Each structure stands twice: as structure tokens, then as C-alpha cells.
Amino acid sequence: MVYVVNGRSIMNSGAGKPPEFNPWAGKPVSQRKKKLVHVVARIGDVRLREPLEFVDSLIEEVTDRTVDAFLEQVKDGSWATGGWPQTFTDYSISKLAVNAYTRLMAKKFSYRPEGEKIYINCCCPGWLKTAMTGWEGNISPVEGPDTAVWLALLLDQFVACKFFAERREINF
Numbered sequence: 001m002v003y004v005v006n007g008r009s010i011m012n013s014g015a016g017k018p019p020e021f022n023p024w025a026g027k028p029v030s031q032r033k034k035k036l037v038h039v040v041a042r043i044g045d046v047r048l049r050e051p052l053e054f055v056d057s058l059i060e061e062v063t064d065r066t067v068d069a070f071l072e073q074v075k076d077g078s079w080a081t082g083g084w085p086q087t088f089t090d091y092s093i094s095k096l097a098v099n100a101y102t103r104l105m106a107k108k109f110s111y112r113p114e115g116e117k118i119y120i121n122c123c124c125p126g127w128l129k130t131a132m133t134g135w136e137g138n139i140s141p142v143e144g145p146d147t148a149v150w151l152a153l154l155l156d157q158f159v160a161c162k163f164f165a166e167r168r169e170i171n172f
């Protein structure tokens, strides 16, 4: 059983163009092995991702602490000088958190006995021409799910806790 999470269900190719249904989003796409693919985004800020990068040493408290610190600074108005990204700030923190929590979940499920394992990975679809980018990306919405589908269906090794883009494992 394979799910692709966070993918768009309706693909809109641009203003004035009719929306198309994305057959992959949120749907089970294979019955062979249990796999889960989270669609997230690459985090460019090395300093931000560093404490959350290494899955072997990653613990929930570190992720909670990073997210809580950001929320606190947003509440008291001090986030701008807190070392967070100055652009796409909330988007970056939310993606960082989804990525880190996904890795924690992936680690837990990869320890299960054979037959009960769930292979969970993250991927970045690239810079897409969708509503999110105001259709300014360089990849069409049809090509966007390529790595997610490859992870779910085509990659014949069973890997977990990894991050992929353009069908390659990359750093978070």
C-alpha cells in the first residue's frame, strides 16, 4: 500500500486553463509493500536544518524545541532577529518540521518486524508552475509528482528516512 501525501489533488496549469485531476494525490497507488511519501520542500538554510539533519541522532525534543522557539518568537515579535529565514519564513519552518517529524516517524516504522514495516520518505517536487508559485516555476504540474511516484512505485529497493529530489537522494 502506497500513499503520496501533500500532493495536490487538482492540478491547475495556470490562469484561465481548466483544472486537471491529479490521480496520485492521497491515493493508495500500490499494494505490494507499505510505503508513504511525504511531499515537502528543500530547506536552503543550512543553519536551520543542521540540528535536524542526522536521523540517527534526531529526537522529538529537538524538533519540538525548534518549532516552539519559532512560535514563541512570532508571539513576542522577536522572530526577525532570531536567525530564522527572512523570506518564506513560516513556509520554511513548517516544511522543516514536517520533514523532521517524518524522519522520526520513518525511523520508528523502519524498526518494525518484517511484514509490518512502513517505508517512509520525503521528496521535493522542484519549483512547479502551480498556484503556490503564482505559476512561475520551471516544472509543469504534470511532471511535479515524478519523484514521488518513482519512490512509491519504481524504486525497487526499500529505503526509509531519506530525502529525494529529481529521483536522487539528497541532503534534507
Ligand SMILES: NC(=O)c1ccc[n+]([C@@H]2O[C@H](COP(=O)([O-])OP(=O)(O)OC[C@H]3O[C@@H](n4cnc5c(N)ncnc54)[C@H](OP(=O)(O)O)[C@@H]3O)[C@@H](O)[C@H]2O)c1
Binding pocket: 006, 007, 008, 009, 010, 039, 040, 041, 042, 124, 125, 126, 127, 128, 129, 130, 131, 132, 133, 137
Ligand atoms: N510549487 C512548488 O514549487 C513546490 C516546491 C517545493 C515543494 N512544494 C510542495 O508540494 C506540495 C504541493 O504544492 P503545490 O505547488 O501543488 O501547491 P498548491 O498549488 O498551492 O496546492 C496546495 C494543495 O494543498 C491543498 N491544501 C492547502 N491547505 C490545505 C489544508 N489545510 N488541508 C488540506 N489541503 C490543503 C490545496 O487544496 P485546494 O486546492 O482545495 O486549495 C491544494 O490542493 C506542497 O506540500 C508544497 O509545499 C511545492
